[in-house]
Amino acid sequence: MYPQQVQHYLRTFFTENNCQFVNDTDHYLTVQLTIDMDKRIMNRPYYWQYVENVGGVPCPSQLTLITDQTKLKENIKGELVHFGSPRLGQLFQVTHEMGTFIQMFEQVEESNKRPILTPWLVVNYKVSYYSNQTKEMLHSLGLNLMNGSIIKDFHASLSEINIAPELPTNAFLLPFVIKPIRGLERLDGVVENFIQNDDHSWAEQAEKRWQRDIRVLEFFYEGVEEKPESYEMEKTALQQQYEARIKIEIINGGLFYLK
């Protein structure tokens, strides 16, 4: 993420969370936090406990975030925020927490007939391969909870549909044939199946490198009766360096009622 992308992100994030801007430039911004946001990101639980116990006037913080120090001419004190900074990491985490489960409805025009909406379970998966290298993949899967059909790359297709969190008046929602939790199991299976059929030469190569390095290490300590602690240490290090792991994470998802 470039500084201007970070700036854009911060602006949207705080606007969505109803925080007012005190200063808003292209390289830094000062934002008045809401009570809820202060509790989430300012890490001062005792203050809030105190205020609530004595019934004091709450005073949520103002936060100044600088995204591009090189453009800073004013004498502004604030936190430097950039990709990789702890603050941005924290805001990503908050975004993630606040955007994990969604229920959306296609906005259909009222016509003579009562519109019928079909439920879909949508799950966005991130799959990561780790050894001494990394590769990540994103799978956005949609499952029709009426007939079990599955659509890949579902998130991208949503951009063409007019959806909103409100149920359109008069719309009829079809009941689930497949329960959402069973649906989730099916989608998990799709992802696992994908992983199984993927090319895993990366893991084989890592295993080869691992074995080769173990042989090198063994050679160093050849003939040493009582191996020192550093031998075990090196072995652990090699395991952590090369061992192949796969991680499946769910970024977010939810129910979509579509025509």
Next chain:
Amino acid sequence: MIIEKSSEWAEGLIKRLENVEPWDNWTLYNMSYEIVKNNLITEFTGLQSPKYLTNLKPLEHQLNVAETVIERMNGKAILADEVGLGKTIEAGLILKEYLIRGLVKKALILAPASLINQWVEELHYKFYIPAVPYKKNTPLEHCEVVVLSMDTAKKSPHRELIFAQDYDMIIIDEAHKLKNHKTKIYEFVQSLKKKFCLLLTATPVQNDVFELFNLISLLKPGHLGNYEAFQSAFSASKHDLEHDDYLKELVNQVMVRNLRQDTGIEWTNRQVNIIPIQFSNEEKEVYEMIVNLKNISPIFSGAFSMITLQKEMCSSKEATFLTLNKMRQNCSNPEENASVENVMQRLMALETNSKAEKAYEIISQAKDKVIIFTEYKASQAYLQWYLHTKGITSVLFNGKFNKNKRDYMKHLFKEHAQVLIATESGGEGINLQFCHHVINYDLPWNPMKLEQRIGRVHRLGQEHDVHIYNLAIDNTIEIDILQLLYKKIDVFEKVVGDLDDILSAFKKTI
């Protein structure tokens, strides 16, 4: 294969379906997806880090090093670029890449005390890595990236505190300090877990090939075999390398080294001059009297102290006097004492210093900023006085100065003085690209020290050809030093690669 997954999301979904908790915000949902999508690492290979580093334009060779270390060396390597090519940048690129890829969560950086702040600043400003300089009460468990000195790290209680952490990456700057496997710091680094590890040094071989063996055995024990195997294969005598090519091949699997000439950057030239100097008759006489002292008193028969005295005599009478006087106090026999006193009188009666005169001649011809390196503090003081009598302004510099004083001295040199006189220990960690004349007033035994000295001025940003003057007095120990320097450079070239002209391109003619 290990597959990790969590059931957390399923539980959260059930709560929403049962209306226990509310559904989330659509915009934040989209943002969350976009963040993951934009930051997705779609390939095992290639560097992600450069696109995030807006304050840095890495050079081609630096990017190549980062890629090679990560992809071919699996994150364990000696970064051995010549001085001034940006080893810190290379290490920063590699660290950043691993942080982005989630393969490193915690990193430990060991650097000389004088360079700690420079590391912290570069990591912050150029790499957006929140590195912390280690202080007494730094809570290591909360610091992702910490920088501290080897001297601190190896001592209790810091040592234990470091061992209690789980570091994924260890970076060691000026790693040639680990060349001796019998030291405490070597043992300390050996017991650290090294999942990923970078050793930075421009001078992986200083004296003999065992130093390289020790470094590589820290990084990848066994890569060069164990000690016995290595010794029998590679050393009949320490300077004689039989299996050069084989060794070179093995070394290149764990070491990257860029030379100035292959960086594609237009480097200015190095003009190395050996300046032979003749002692005056009086100086020569005193020099020989000193050499002769070993026949007069057993105090002077030790090779090491005699060599020191000879070297000092080639530097200044002030330096010689201090040592001579100290040694005289050990002479119990009055006759011996008297002989030494006699030498000291003759020494102090000397009115000229031929080498200092030559140095002055070079300075006045250069009509420009000059750095003089000497090995002795007494010579340093003498030279300042001597140059002052000739109307030449100078500032002193040594490694014990703290950062503020260093910066101030550098400033004084840049703005006000013509000459900077530095002792050996002032060689590291100061960059003086605005100057392009270096006088090696005394020669060190170690060619890499010479390279470190020259590296202060001959680095990125130097716009002029760099002139180096190596002063050596004929018919003295300095000629032996020169020859030994050539021999050592030869070992280095066989194993590591060509060295820029440190001494002179015409070495065969000596």
